Amino acid sequence: MTELWQYEFMQRALIAAVLVGLVTPVIGTFLVQRRLALLGDGIGHVALTGVALGVLTSTSPVLTAAIVSVVGAILIELVRVRTRTSGDVALALLFYGGIAGGVLLIGLAPGANNATLTSFLFGSVSTVSEQDIWIVGALAVGVASVVAFYGRELFVLCQDEEVARAHGLPVRFLSVLLAVTAALTVVIGMQIVGVLMVSALMIVPVAAAQQLSKSFRVTMALAVGIGLVSSLAGLPTAYYADLAPGATIILLALALFCVAVGVGAVRKLRPRHGAGVPGAGTMPQTERGRVT
Amino acid sequence: MSAQFTGAGAELPGAPPALQAVDATVAYDGVPVLDGVDVEIPAGQTMAVMGPNGSGKSTLMRAMLGIVPLTSGEILVHGTPLRRFRDWRRIGYVPQRLTAGGAVPATVREIVASGQIAARRRLSFTSRSDRQAVTDALEAVGLADRARASVRELSGGQQQRVLIARALAGRPDTFVMDEPMAGVDAENQRALAETITMLGEQGSTVVLVLHELGPLEHVIQRAVSLDHGHIVHDGEPPHPTGECARPGHDHQHPHPDPNAPAPRDAHGEIIRLEVPGSD
Numbered sequence: 413m414t415e416l417w418q419y420e421f422m423q424r425a426l427i428a429a430v431l432v433g434l435v436t437p438v439i440g441t442f443l444v445q446r447r448l449a450l451l452g453d454g455i456g457h458v459a460l461t462g463v464a465l466g467v468l469t470s471t472s473p474v475l476t477a478a479i480v481s482v483v484g485a486i487l488i489e490l491v492r493v494r495t496r497t498s499g500d501v502a503l504a505l506l507f508y509g510g511i512a513g514g515v516l517l518i519g520l521a522p523g524a525n526n527a528t529l530t531s532f533l534f535g536s537v538s539t540v541s542e543q544d545i546w547i548v549g550a551l552a553v554g555v556a557s558v559v560a561f562y563g564r565e566l567f568v569l570c571q572d573e574e575v576a577r578a579h580g581l582p583v584r585f586l587s588v589l590l591a592v593t594a595a596l597t598v599v600i601g602m603q604i605v606g607v608l609m610v611s612a613l614m615i616v617p618v619a620a621a622q623q624l625s626k627s628f629r630v631t632m633a634l635a636v637g638i639g640l641v642s643s644l645a646g647l648p649t650a651y652y653a654d655l656a657p658g659a660t661i662i663l664l665a666l667a668l669f670c671v672a673v674g675v676g677a678v679r680k681l682r683p684r685h686g687a688g689v690p691g692a693g694t695m696p697q698t699e700r701g702r703v704t
Numbered sequence: 705m706s707a708q709f710t711g712a713g714a715e716l717p718g719a720p721p722a723l724q725a726v727d728a729t730v731a732y733d734g735v736p737v738l739d740g741v742d743v744e745i746p747a748g749q750t751m752a753v754m755g756p757n758g759s760g761k762s763t764l765m766r767a768m769l770g771i772v773p774l775t776s777g778e779i780l781v782h783g784t785p786l787r788r789f790r791d792w793r794r795i796g797y798v799p800q801r802l803t804a805g806g807a808v809p810a811t812v813r814e815i816v817a818s819g820q821i822a823a824r825r826r827l828s829f830t831s832r833s834d835r836q837a838v839t840d841a842l843e844a845v846g847l848a849d850r851a852r853a854s855v856r857e858l859s860g861g862q863q864q865r866v867l868i869a870r871a872l873a874g875r876p877d878t879f880v881m882d883e884p885m886a887g888v889d890a891e892n893q894r895a896l897a898e899t900i901t902m903l904g905e906q907g908s909t910v911v912l913v914l915h916e917l918g919p920l921e922h923v924i925q926r927a928v929s930l931d932h933g934h935i936v937h938d939g940e941p942p943h944p945t946g947e948c949a950r951p952g953h954d955h956q957h958p959h960p961d962p963n964a965p966a967p968r969d970a971h972g973e974i975i976r977l978e979v980p981g982s983d
Contacts (some may be wrong), residue, residue, distance in 0.1 A: 445808040472800075561826055568821050571810070574799055578769045578880070579822045580792030619807065626854035628810040 416651050424545050425604065425647060425657070431552045432601040433643035437635035438559055439597045439623075440614030442590060445628070446570035451488065451591065452611035455598045457507040458484030460514030460607050463532045468521040468682060471533070472546045478599045484510060485595035490590050535606035535658030537647065544603060551596045558593050566590060567628065570703035604643065605658035612662045615641060620669035623676035638668050706859050719747040719873065722878045722909035730760070730767050736861035737763045738931025739933035740777070745911055747782070747878075750904040750923055752914045752941060755930035761913050764801065764930065765880050768911075769797055782878070792822035796871030798881040800913075801864065810868050812858070813851040816841055819870035841872035844899050846892075860890040878909045885918055893919045917941060 416422050426620050443451055462480025466473030484506065491502045518529050531539055559566070569576045569586045594614070601610035621634035646661030653660075723745040730738040738760040745751055755761040766772040768779055770786050779786040782794065783977060796819070796824045796916060817830070817838045824834065845865035850858065855866060868884055881900075884891050897919040903910050919939070929937035 441808055447807055556742055558749075564818070564821055564824070564826075567814075568818050571815070571818065572799065574766075574771050575797060577771045578795060578797035578799075580770075580790070580795070581821065622807070622809050626809050626852070626857075628808055628814050631808050 416648060421538050421540065422647075422651070424540045424542065425487065426644075427545055428537070428540050428548055428600075428604050429643040429647050429661075430640065431548055432604050434636055435552045435555050436597050436601050436613040437617040437639040438632060439555065439590075439594050439637055440618045441621075441628070441632040442566050442570050442623075443594060443614060444618045445567075447592070449615050450611065451485075452594050452598055452614045454488060454507045454510075455481050455485050455595045456504055456602070456607040456610050457514075458488075458510035459509045459518065459595070459598050459602060460532065462512040462514075463602070464608070465519030466522070467524050467528060468517050472541075472547065474541060474544050474599060474603065477602060478547070478596060480593040480600055482592050483667065485591035486588055487567065489591040493584070493587070495646075531606075532602070533606050533608050534656060535602070535604050535609065537604060537650075537657050540603050548600050548603075551600050555593050555600070557609050558697070562589060564587065581584035605661055609658050609662050613642070613665065616669055617642065617663040620665070620672040623669075623672040623680075636664065638672075642668060707965040712841065721745055721780065722749070722782060723911065724780040724879075725764065725768060726780070728764070728767055728779065728940070729775045729845040730763050730772055736775070736933050738767060738930075741930070741933070743928055744855075745909060747909050748904075748907050748924050748971065750910045750912075751899070752912050752917065752920070752924045752927045754914055754916075754942075755814055755936075758932075759930040760933040761840050761930045762882055765882060765911060765913050769880060770793065773889065775905055785929055791983055793874055793876050795822070795874050796874055796879045798867045798871045798879070798884050800882040800886065801867075809854045809856060811851065812842070812847060812855055812869075813838060815855055815866055816851075816869045818874035821874070823874045837875055838869075838873050839868040844872055844902075845869045860893045863891035865887050865892065865896070865928040868899065872899075877907070878911075879903060880911045880913075882913045883913070884914060885920070890919075897923060 440449075440452070443449055457491065459477045460661060461484075462477035463473040465471075466476035469476070469506060482521040483660070488503060488506060491506065495502055514532075516531065518524050518532075521528075530536075565581055566589075568581060569583060569590070573583060576586070592690050597614065599688055601613050605613055617635040617638035618631065620638050621631045625634055626632040642665040643661050646664045647657055649655065649664070650657035650660040669680070721744045723743075725741050725743045728738055728741045737758075741760075741764060743764070753761045763772055768775055768781070768786075770779070781789040782791065785792075804931070815832070819841070820837065820906060822836055839848065839851075842851055844880060845868050847862065847865055855863060858866065860904065862883060862952055864887060866913055868881070871879060871881070883902075884896060892983065900912070900920060901923050904925075912920065916919065917927075924941045926939065927937065927941035928935055929942075
């Protein structure tokens with residue numbers, strides 16, 4: 413078990429995996445709460461254009477991806493606010509523009525081939541350079557600071573935008589901030605699990621955690637735990653079984669989700685004393701929980 | 705019976721009006737939902753904004769807090785134009801229902817504590833008095849024993865009380881409540897009426913968007929009725945006769961009964977337009 417950590421690329425991959433497991437579920441919790449679970453997926457598509465620009469201009473793809481996906485996130489947020497009905501179509505245009513732009517630009521880059529493209533689409537731990545680790549580390553610190561500083565406001569925003577306005581919160585700024593933070597999170601996870609699957613690490617651990625929790629804080633903490641376990645267990649599993657690391661990590665997270673659903677169902681079948689007793693009220697309670 | 709006339713209660717002399725709308729107009733896609741409304745709510749008053757669905761009553765209150773942008777006119781909050789108003793800790797808002805349907809679970813206590821957002825500085829730890837305010841708010845609405853429950857486990861009436869507790873938790877002095885009695889059973893309605901009475905006695909300004917006065921009859925000092933975006937009544941709350949506590953039954957009412965099931969085209973049109981405002 414210790415031998416694989418002797419490889420430097422595995423050490424770098426490990427650091428990246430820890431950062432990914434820590435940061436992605438935190439932002440994912442806010443996105444799920446705000447019912448924007450697929451925002452990360454959209455940003456991932458746009459990030460591919462950034463990656464391609466990096467490859468084409470021989471600069472760090474992580475850096476260019478960060479810049480382009482932040483710009484993309486701001487655009488997505490503007491589109492979401494400005495257009496009410498056709499918003500999803502406008503977003504789709506942006507997403508497909510992002511992925512098509514990425515494929516096209518990578519094709520133009522000398523020396524780049526389908527393997528280069530695949531490594532960014534689905535993740536490739538061997539491409540993580542030392543410089544990447546520094547950039548990803550800095551981004552993770554940035555994301556964590558945003559959550560530490562604005563977490564309470566983001567909670568109110570994601571819970572109920574109208575109430576956030578009535579509290580005088582800068583709703584537009586916070587929305588853009590969340591989108592930008594999500595973009596940076598996509599970039600953090602991009603190399604390990606790829607732009608197409610990074611959103612899964614933002615959402616699946618949260619989906620698993622909320623099966624087991626009644627509280628927002630606990631959900632977030634559990635999601636971080638599940639994200640960490642998935643990425644830390646997925647990396648050596650992929651190494652020894654010769655599997656794609658990104659896909660292994662995501663499938664592990666999904667397996668944990670299934671376990672969480674099972675545990676949650678068992679808990680609901682055996683309600684603890686005093687829990688789950690419906691209270692007084694005239695409005696019919698339609699969601700009393702399901703056993704699925 | 706408490707005094708029931710305009711301008712009664714704990715109004716603070718010299719203080720600017722808590723909320724003031726000057727020629728306020730709100731239009732969705734060019735169609736006015738609120739049409740040049742002038743209203744002044746003195747600090748310390750307990751007031752009801754009434755009217756049928758689509759009358760603009762909810763839109764008026766949402767515009768007063770900047771949730772809905774004005775098409776024209778001006779809003780003053782405690783004497784300051786809304787755009788420059790910064791003292792948001794003074795405002796407690798209760799939305800019509802728990803749109804808190806955030807997909808992530810949250811406990812009752814977490815939701816209620818989030819009402820302190822405007823009163824707290826960033827990066828600050830929760831102080832003992834913050835915690836006490838949350839506990840007090842939960843006790844005021846009778847949900848102290850449910851603090852650790854997930855909001856999803858609660859009934860509609862209980863969720864409504866969670867929203868009221870959230871507004872209380874920031875210890876504001878100006879409350880705007882959008883139909884706080886909707887979906888709440890009679891017993892809980894009485895409990896809420898007591899809470900609102902207490903707020904009024906403490907000198908808070910309380911503005912309630914209401915369909916009917918119900919158990920709040922004795923608390924309300926003044927009622928403003930809207931119809932089709934205009935104020936059609938401003939003064940004493942309508943005196944209910946018998947079972948009826950609806951404003952439409954007030955004989956001094958200058959307009960046709962707004963609660964009558966009038967099959968007018970314009971009526972249906974405005975109801976449709978109010979959908980984004982979730983009146």
